Amino acid sequence: MSTLSTASGQARRGRNxxxxxxxxxxxxxxxxxxxxxxxxxxEGAVNExxxxxxxWDSFAHTPGKISDRSSGDTATDHYHRYKExxxxxxxxxxxxxxxxxxxxxxxxxxxxxxxxxxxxxxNRLVDELLANGIQPFATLYHWDLPQTMQDRFGGWTSRxxxxxxxxxxxxxxxxxxxxxRHFFTINxxxxxxxxxxxxxxxAPGLKLSPAGVNQVRHxxxxxxxxAVQAIRTSARAGTKVGPAExxxxxxxxxxxxxxxxxxxxxxxxLNAGYLxxxxxxxxxxxxxxxxxxxxxxxxxxxxRIISAPVDFVGLNVYTPDHYVLAADNERGFALAPFxxxxxxxxxxxxxxxPEVIYWVxxxxxxxxxxxxxxxxxNGTSGSDQPAPDGNVYDTDRIMYLRNYLTQLQRAxxxxxxxxxxxxxxxxxxxxxxxxxxxxxxxxxxDFDTGRRTPKLSASFYRETIARNAVA
Ligand code: GBH
Numbered sequence: 001m002s003t004l005s006t007a008s009g010q011a012r013r014g015r016n017x018x019x020x021x022x023x024x025x026x027x028x029x030x031x032x033x034x035x036x037x038x039x040x041x042x043e044g045a046v047n048e049x050x051x052x053x054x055x056w057d058s059f060a061h062t063p064g065k066i067s068d069r070s071s072g073d074t075a076t077d078h079y080h081r082y083k084e085x086x087x088x089x090x091x092x093x094x095x096x097x098x099x100x101x102x103x104x105x106x107x108x109x110x111x112x113x114x115x116x117x118x119x120x121x122x123n124r125l126v127d128e129l130l131a132n133g134i135q136p137f138a139t140l141y142h143w144d145l146p147q148t149m150q151d152r153f154g155g156w157t158s159r160x161x162x163x164x165x166x167x168x169x170x171x172x173x174x175x176x177x178x179x180x181r182h183f184f185t186i187n188x189x190x191x192x193x194x195x196x197x198x199x200x201x202x203a204p205g206l207k208l209s210p211a212g213v214n215q216v217r218h219x220x221x222x223x224x225x226x227a228v229q230a231i232r233t234s235a236r237a238g239t240k241v242g243p244a245e246x247x248x249x250x251x252x253x254x255x256x257x258x259x260x261x262x263x264x265x266x267x268x269x270l271n272a273g274y275l276x277x278x279x280x281x282x283x284x285x286x287x288x289x290x291x292x293x294x295x296x297x298x299x300x301x302x303x304r305i306i307s308a309p310v311d312f313v314g315l316n317v318y319t320p321d322h323y324v325l326a327a328d329n330e331r332g333f334a335l336a337p338f339x340x341x342x343x344x345x346x347x348x349x350x351x352x353x354p355e356v357i358y359w360v361x362x363x364x365x366x367x368x369x370x371x372x373x374x375x376x377x378n379g380t381s382g383s384d385q386p387a388p389d390g391n392v393y394d395t396d397r398i399m400y401l402r403n404y405l406t407q408l409q410r411a412x413x414x415x416x417x418x419x420x421x422x423x424x425x426x427x428x429x430x431x432x433x434x435x436x437x438x439x440x441x442x443x444x445x446d447f448d449t450g451r452r453t454p455k456l457s458a459s460f461y462r463e464t465i466a467r468n469a470v471a
Pocket of ligand 1: 038041187188191195246316318349377426431440
């Protein structure tokens with residue numbers, strides 16, 4: 001804990017100096033600060049208490065799929081260390097925690113007989129969180145589909161999977177909603193479709209045809225809607241539910257009214273298969289025209305289900321996907337190419353663009369009149385090697401977070417209805433195809449010993465939470 005105490009001592013000494021950098025730029029009262037993780041990335045214990053295999057177990061154990069040949073077999077061993085990990089959250093001062101539930105722990109075969117020991121783990125986790133004053137926010141699906149669903153039905157290529165997902169959602173929420181009041185359906189439909197079913201870079205490792213990809217996309221959106229409906233009938237009254245989407249992010253390149261409008265149009269159009277259909281209950285004309293003969297097969301009833309009303313929208317926000325300019329063309333917008341000199345964080349895909357966390361919630365609130373938004377993930381990877389004194393001086397992560405949170409505060413101060421923020425991630429974990437080579441935590445994890453050490457960014461985050469303003 002040395003890093004945490006040193007930094008806070010410095011902050012206290014600074015309190016009398018002028019000028020005071022701690023402006024009045026605070027977040028709204030009651031703004032919810034949290035951290036986020038997902039089951040396969042942290043739990044380990046893949047063969048314990050009756051858990052069935054998931055598509056990520058199979059994928060990670062396929063040679064060549066994970067850059068450092070690792071897997072989530074042990075990950076951060078959170079399954080056994082969850083009590084210790086909750087103390088890490090408490091040390092930050094977070095009042096909320098977003099985790100995901102592993103479907104194959106609850107239903108080892110995806111459907112059929114439940115495995116009560118699987119849900120017991122989440123019962124213990126939830127009880128321990130509440131005992132420590134931390135609100136649980138549970139994601140029902142963060143990509144760890146039971147392998148049997150892939151084998152028996154072809155996973156999300158089949159309409160049987162959304163149906164089974166809804167049954168699983170009903171089972172889980174009927175048992176947890178006395179204590180868990182907020183659920184997210186599916187984490188990042190877009191990445192699951194794109195990397196899992198088109199590029200083959202994530203489980204289940206498929207490279208489907210354009211028509212196949214569109215059908216999977218439709219089924220995943222349908223799974224979201226069916227789960228929302230199932231939760232309405234199975235969970236305790238007042239249980240809140242919404243998606244956690246990694247929307248394609250569109251930023252006005254220069255903040256003129258024309259570019260802002262163009263960015264909003266682009267935002268709606270480029271998310272047509274995900275948030276737009278969820279919020280509007282229709283595929284845009286441009287989306288269907290572009291898909292042509294590869295458009296998904298769907299019914300009017302499907303669209304009604306996909307757009308089942310939600311209580312909030314969760315947004316994972318990392319990087320600007322497009323800088324947008326107004327244009328005199330059919331679409332009404334043009335996308336500026338990225339210059340080669342645009343900066344990048346350690347993960348090559350992660351271009352820092354702090355204003356993305358201002359614009360994405362603003363567009364979502366404006367386009368669809370959304371009344372409550374959670375930033376369900378935001379963060380960055382870094383090299384994060386301990387210095388000779390044992391501390392991890394991740395000033396790059398602090399720079400990133402400081403700038404993003406400044407832009408988030410800009411949004412809340414203008415009335416964009418963001419209710420909370422979940423930092424990705426509590427601790428370093430299994431970063432999918434990048435194995436343990438990309439560290440996203442504010443706690444460093446030694447993957448040999450499991451030892452957790454706060455990075456300097458943990459102090460930054462704790463200070464920010466304590467002030468309810470960017471530190
Ligand atoms: C999130 O995805 C995930 O929800 C979370 O599990 C993950 O650990 C975290 O972010 C950090 O990555 O095609 O190789 O150029 C983040 C959004 C969008 C990031 C797709 C990777 C593709 C990279 N992701 N993107 S690549």
